[in-house]
Structures are given as structure tokens and as C-alpha cells.
Amino acid sequence: MKRFFACPTWIMLTTVWMAAAIILITAAGGPSPASAEEPAALTKALETVPEALLKGKTQDEIRKELPVSGAYRDETTPISEDVEVSVAGKTETVSIARYLSDIEILQYRGDVLWTCIAAFLVFIMQAGFAMVESGFTRAKNAVNIMMKNIMDFCIGTVAFLVIGFHIMFAGPDESLFFLGKTAATQWGFAFWLFQCVFAATTATIVSGGVAERCKFTSYLIYSVVICAVIYPVFGSWAWGSLLDGGGWLEGLLGVGFYDFAGSTVVHSIGGWIALAGAIVIGPRVGKFDAEGNPKAIPGHNLPFAVIGGFILWLGWFGFNPGSTTTFDGNLARIAVMTNIAGAAGGIGAMAAIWFYAKKPDLGMTVNGFLAGMVAICAGVDVFNVFGALMIGLVAGVLVVFSVICIERFLKVDDPVGCVSVHGVCGAWGTLAYAFFGVEKFSLTVLMAQLTGIGVGFVWSFGCGMALFLALKHTVGLRVTAEEEETGLDIEEHGNEAYSGLQVDRHSY
Incomplete structure (x- = not known):
């Protein structure tokens, strides 16, 4: 592994993945579902519709106002x-x-209002992520940690505004x-x-x-690339x-890859x-002993993390139900299924770690419960109560052993377990659609889901490796050992989270 990171392979990976990104950006969007040209039937009808029905507007004015798409x-x-x-x-x-x-106008305003409220709830999840981490x-x-969570939203907003939204949704x-039309x-x-x-x-x-060893400047750069490309x-x-x-992927194998609220997306x-970043940046100082065995580095405020977790739970009531974008x-x-999966995930994780470590670990x-809600996203609009319960329960057990395996066997230091919670359990929830989201099991549906999961991994992990390796060998990705020991608060920001409180910086 060390030889790999030391050799020029990163240059080849960066070139290949960036070239692929340029090609994909050019092709992004696909065929538009609606044409700017009016159907012949509509044009004919407009010529015969009485002026009063159109409230005094001319045919040309009406044509200009007709939307290209329902959106x-x-x-x-x-x-x-x-x-x-x-006739x-x-x-x-x-x-x-x-x-x-009047009823249709009320429905329209309800759609706008609900979608905005859901977006506000998802925004609050930024606070939850900051507190958990x-x-x-x-x-x-x-x-x-707080600065990173502030800036990835600020930078993400601008990057998505400038280019990301166009790449994701524009027609050819x-x-x-900048929002466009x-x-x-x-x-x-x-x-x-x-x-x-x-x-x-x-x-x-x-x-x-x-977390705890990444340069702040590098963090800002990769946040731009993630949200823009x-x-x-x-x-x-x-x-x-x-x-x-x-x-x-929407028409894959004739059935389409299904991911309602983003378990994979x-x-x-x-x-x-995050997995790519953790591999490239390496473990924190003191995480593994001379034999490669992992050592616990406890978090400093578990009640803080629990409150953050509950804020995320609240935000998920916007994340999943809001994905309907209709009132x-x-x-x-959808909210009930989300809640069931979260609760089942919490029970599953508690039981699994209690069985494994003989103690019901809080973290x-x-x-x-976060893993349960990640997993349910993919098919939360079609899963039934039993499906939500099983998906959440499996996710809770899965996240525990995924964290243990990634740390002990892959030797990857993931301080908050985000690879397991979001990567692994997101894949599980997406796959679960083939078993709990359709009336009758179909190998075609299963293959479509597996393909989507695989493509998502290859694209994101590959781009992530290229991005982090490029940062490592240019502006630098990791702080020095001395800066890491002192703490990034002082070295990177000149601040202390708990001013006046004497702490042992070797431990805290």
C-alpha cells in the first residue's frame, strides 16, 4: 500500500478519472422529457379557443407562457x-x-411550501452532523469540525448553484x-x-x-469538487x-435503478x-499499535453526539417525506416507515454490540439508528411496516460489524463510522428494495439494484481516490504530526472550543 501511494500511479488515476468526468459532464442530462415546441394539436386548439377563455391574452402570449416542463x-x-x-x-x-x-392553485402552493419546509429540515441535519462528528x-x-460543517454547506451551496445543478438536471x-430557467x-x-x-x-x-488530521484548505477544495462534479x-x-x-440508470434493464430518497445517490x-479519503490520508497518530491492532480514541462528548443524532432523526422527516416534493x-x-427503520436500527445495534462487547455501547x-434511516431511504415510499422493521434491524446489526471489520481488517481509521453508516448501510438499503419493495421478487430488479450500487461505488470511490491523491501530492492533505498532537483548533484556526479549560492534548 505504501509503495502504491509513493509511486506515480496517482497521476494516472487522476488523469483517467478527470477525463471521464469531463466526458460525463458533457453527456450529462440525456434527452429532455419535454420539447419547447408545442404539439400540433395544442397549436390547432389555441387557434380556436375563444379569447375570453384566455383572459384577453393573444395566442402568441399564451404560447410563450406555456411551460416547457411541468417542473x-x-x-x-x-x-x-x-x-x-x-362538432x-x-x-x-x-x-x-x-x-x-382555485383548488389547483392551493395544491401548487402546498407543494412549494412542503418542499421548502422539507429542505429546511434537511438543512438542520448540518447541525446534527456537526454535533455527532x-x-x-x-x-x-x-x-x-464545526468550521468544516459550516463551510461544506456554504461552499456546497455555491458550487451546486454555479455548476452542480446544471450537470445533474439540465437537458441537452x-x-x-446559476438556477437558469x-x-x-x-x-x-x-x-x-x-x-x-x-x-x-x-x-x-x-x-x-x-476527521482530526485533514488540512482545512484541502477540505475546502474537495468540498467544491464533490458538490460541483x-x-x-x-x-x-x-x-x-x-x-x-x-x-x-433510470431505465436500466427495463426496470430502472430505484433509489427514492438517496440511500445510494x-x-x-x-x-x-469518505473511504477513499480515509485510506489516502492514513490513520490518526496512535490509532494502531506496532502490531497493527486498533486502539480506542474516545470521543470527548457523547451526550453532544446523542443530541446531534436526534437532530438528524428530526431532519430525516424532511429528507424522506420531502422527496415526494408534493403535499x-x-x-x-413515509415518515412512519422512516421512524420504524430508525428505531429498529437503534435496537439492532445495541443488541449486536452488547452481544459482541458485553456492554450496550452508546456510540x-x-x-x-442513523444506519436504519440511511437504509430505508431507497424504497421508503413503497416499503411496508414489516419491511421497514427488517431493513432497519439488519442495518443496525450490520453497522456494528462493519465498523469493527473496517477498523480491524482493513486498518482504516474512520473516527465516526461514516463509511459503515452511509456507505455500507446505504448499499444494504438499496439492495433491500429488490426484496421488500416489489410485489414479486425479480432477478432483473435485483440486478438493476446491484448494478446501481456497483456503479455508485466505482464512480465515487474512484473519483475520491483520484481527488485525494491529487491533493496529497499538490497542496497537501494531512497536517503534521505536531499539529495533530496540539490539535487542529489551535493550529488551523487559532481558537479553542473550551477556552480556559485545561485539557491533556495527548488524550483529548
């Missing part, structure tokens, strides 16, 4: 509708333009840079905001894998048709990038 609708723009008319005893179906009714690490690095002949309607703003907080979540997941490219493959794109992508009765069902239990 750009608003409450004042006419919509096209097929109606049957009888001289002959019935024909024609398309007319009409305005929204800070609580699971040492006091001398708490300021650094349009621009969504989505800024023309209230719905466009709601949709962008919800997608932005998802992108920032992917970036913040990575923070835990390289790595996450949006895979997102375009799986979710592009949510707007004007068309991802190839958000969580596994972030988890696999309807299915929200409650593992927190990661257990």
Missing part, C-alpha cells in the same frame, strides 16, 4: 389539457389552454447554471433548494472519514429525469468518498 409551472401560467368536443356530430379530442382552478472526536479538534440544449417560477426555487441541501449532505458525510454526475444518472435530464456516494397524504406513511447505538 417550471406556476400558479398563473396556463396549462394544456385534452378535452373532447363535438357536427363528430367527437374529437383537442388540447386547450386553461388557467389553474464533534462529539465522537476529541475536544482539541471541535472548532475544526439548456442552461441551468428554474428561477422563473416559485416551484423552481423550491426544487433547487431541496436538491441543494441534498448535495451539501453528501459533502458533509465525507468530513467524518478524515462527483455528486451531480451520479445524481444525473439516477435522478436526471426529475427535471429535464434523463439518466441511463446521497449516502453511499458520500460514504465511499399529499403519502407524507405520513454504536447512535450509529445504529
Whole structure:
């Protein structure tokens, strides 16, 4: 492994993956689901619709206002509708333009409001991630952890605004840079905001894998790349048709790769990038003894981590139900399935670590309920109560033994268990759709899910390795041993999280 990182292989990997990224960016989006040209039937109908029905607007004005896609609708723009008319005893179906009714306007405003509220809840998850990561690490690095979680959202917002949103959702002949035409309607703003907080979540997941030894400047750089390129490219493959794109995974094997709320698209992508970062940056000083056996480095504030975990639980009620982006009765069902999976995950993790270590460990239990909610994301809109219970329970057990295996056998230092929680359990939840999300088991569905999981791993881990190796051999990725011992709070930021409190910096 040391020879690999010391040799010029990283140059080849960087070149290959960056070239692939450029090609994929160029091709991102796929065919647009709607054309800017009006159907012939609609054009014909518009010519015959009475002026009064169009509220005094000319045909040309109506044509300009008709949305290219339903995603750009608003409450004042006419919509096209097929109606049957009888002329001289002959019935024909024609398309007319009409305005929204009061009920439809109320539904529209409800969609906008709910999607924004869900985005606000997902944003609060940034605070949860910051508290969990800070609580699971040492006091001398708490300021650094908080700064990273602030900046990955700030940087993620701008990077997604400038380029990421375009890569993820644009059609072949349009621009969504700086919001693009989505800024023309209230719905466009709601949709962008919800997608932005998802992108920032992917970036913040990575923070835990390289915690306590990553240079702050390098962290800022890789946050840009994740939100501008790595996450949006895979997102375009799986979710592009949510707007004007068309991802190839969406039609995979005729059944499509299914990931409703991002078990793979958000969580596994972030988890696999974190794995790459943890491998390249290496373990913290003192994590492994001379024989390679792992040594515990306790977090400084477990109650802080628990509160952060509960904030994340709350945020998940926006993360999953908000993925409907519609204000309807299915929200409650999705919220209940999310809650069941989280609770089952916590029970499963507590039982597993109690059996393994003879003590019900608090940190593992927190990661257990987080793992349950990560896993349920993929098919939370179709899973039933039994499915949610089993998926969460398995995720809770899986996360415990994944953390142990990654640390003891792979010798990877993941301070907060983010690779296991998000990467491994995200993959499990995505796979579980083939067993619990369809009425009848199908090998085709199973293969589509496995393919999506595999493509997600290859893309994100490969890009992550290229990115972190490039940073390591250019601006530098890791702080010095002396800086690590003193703590990143003092060395990187000139602050202390607990000013005036004397701590043993070798331990805390």
C-alpha cells in the first residue's frame, strides 16, 4: 500500500478519472422529457379557443407562457389539457389552454411550501452532523469540525448553484447554471433548494472519514469538487429525469435503478468518498499499535453526539417525506416507515454490540439508528411496516460489524463510522428494495439494484481516490504530526472550543 501511494500511479488515476468526468459532464442530462415546441394539436386548439377563455391574452402570449416542463409551472401560467368536443356530430379530442382552478392553485402552493419546509429540515441535519462528528472526536479538534460543517454547506451551496445543478438536471440544449430557467417560477426555487441541501449532505458525510488530521484548505477544495462534479454526475444518472435530464440508470434493464430518497445517490456516494479519503490520508497518530491492532480514541462528548443524532432523526422527516416534493397524504406513511427503520436500527445495534462487547455501547447505538434511516431511504415510499422493521434491524446489526471489520481488517481509521453508516448501510438499503419493495421478487430488479450500487461505488470511490491523491501530492492533505498532537483548533484556526479549560492534548 505504501509503495502504491509513493509511486506515480496517482497521476494516472487522476488523469483517467478527470477525463471521464469531463466526458460525463458533457453527456450529462440525456434527452429532455419535454420539447419547447408545442404539439400540433395544442397549436390547432389555441387557434380556436375563444379569447375570453384566455383572459384577453393573444395566442402568441399564451404560447410563450406555456411551460416547457411541468417542473417550471406556476400558479398563473396556463396549462394544456385534452378535452373532447363535438362538432357536427363528430367527437374529437383537442388540447386547450386553461388557467389553474382555485383548488389547483392551493395544491401548487402546498407543494412549494412542503418542499421548502422539507429542505429546511434537511438543512438542520448540518447541525446534527456537526454535533455527532464533534462529539465522537476529541475536544482539541471541535472548532475544526464545526468550521468544516459550516463551510461544506456554504461552499456546497455555491458550487451546486454555479455548476452542480446544471450537470445533474439540465437537458441537452439548456442552461441551468446559476438556477437558469428554474428561477422563473416559485416551484423552481423550491426544487433547487431541496436538491441543494441534498448535495451539501453528501459533502458533509465525507468530513467524518478524515476527521482530526485533514488540512482545512484541502477540505475546502474537495468540498467544491464533490458538490460541483462527483455528486451531480451520479445524481444525473439516477435522478436526471426529475427535471429535464434523463439518466441511463433510470431505465436500466427495463426496470430502472430505484433509489427514492438517496440511500445510494446521497449516502453511499458520500460514504465511499469518505473511504477513499480515509485510506489516502492514513490513520490518526496512535490509532494502531506496532502490531497493527486498533486502539480506542474516545470521543470527548457523547451526550453532544446523542443530541446531534436526534437532530438528524428530526431532519430525516424532511429528507424522506420531502422527496415526494408534493403535499399529499403519502407524507405520513413515509415518515412512519422512516421512524420504524430508525428505531429498529437503534435496537439492532445495541443488541449486536452488547452481544459482541458485553456492554450496550452508546456510540454504536447512535450509529445504529442513523444506519436504519440511511437504509430505508431507497424504497421508503413503497416499503411496508414489516419491511421497514427488517431493513432497519439488519442495518443496525450490520453497522456494528462493519465498523469493527473496517477498523480491524482493513486498518482504516474512520473516527465516526461514516463509511459503515452511509456507505455500507446505504448499499444494504438499496439492495433491500429488490426484496421488500416489489410485489414479486425479480432477478432483473435485483440486478438493476446491484448494478446501481456497483456503479455508485466505482464512480465515487474512484473519483475520491483520484481527488485525494491529487491533493496529497499538490497542496497537501494531512497536517503534521505536531499539529495533530496540539490539535487542529489551535493550529488551523487559532481558537479553542473550551477556552480556559485545561485539557491533556495527548488524550483529548
